[in-house]
Amino acid sequence: GDSVTQMEGPVTLSEEAFLTINCTYTATGYPSLFWYVQYPGEGLQLLLKATKADDKGSNKGFEATYRKETTSFHLEKGSVQVSDSAVYFCALNSPTGNQFYFGTGTSLTVIP
């Protein structure tokens, strides 16, 4: 069945460091791919998405490219800030549109 695997955490970085959080997926057909972010005590918020191969989603300095050949959707940011400390979830939406599959989440802490 469809599934998402993302890198284990926690991840700790210094402010202004480069961030990569790996995400790979297994799916039939052509799913849409998402990154959600969860700040402490809050619900998940959509960070970015991509709906077809080679699409790049971007928001708030974060980027991820839909790579069908490697079934990946890695999240990157060139210079993290303390305010980026959160849990990040990779997700996919099956082509039928109604089923979402989430990774287990990666906790990021950015220290000044």
Added chain:
Amino acid sequence: NAGVTQTPKFQVLKTGQSMTLQCAQDMNHNSMYWYRQDPGMGLRLIYYSASEGTTDKGEVPNGYNVSRLNKREFSLRLESAAPSQTSVYFCASGQGAVWGNTIYFGEGSWLTVV
């Protein structure tokens, strides 16, 4: 600018008690979802409703019931709460079976069963 609203935000139950978590969305979305979040296990789908009048089981439906009351509201009921149901519960809604369907989450309900 409410989006998805869940109530209550916090609840403590005794084993065997029942309760209902309420969820409402104001985005005219067709599909609604209930997830639970547990440490190290990410999000797991309990039930979802693809459209008004339909509900389907997700990955972990045992011990729960749902009602899609109308297009806006989707409630989750615990008939006889167990300590294993201590979790954070999230309601979400989305456009439905369309390409690129995106779901939007409520702020969560923290439930403790003692």
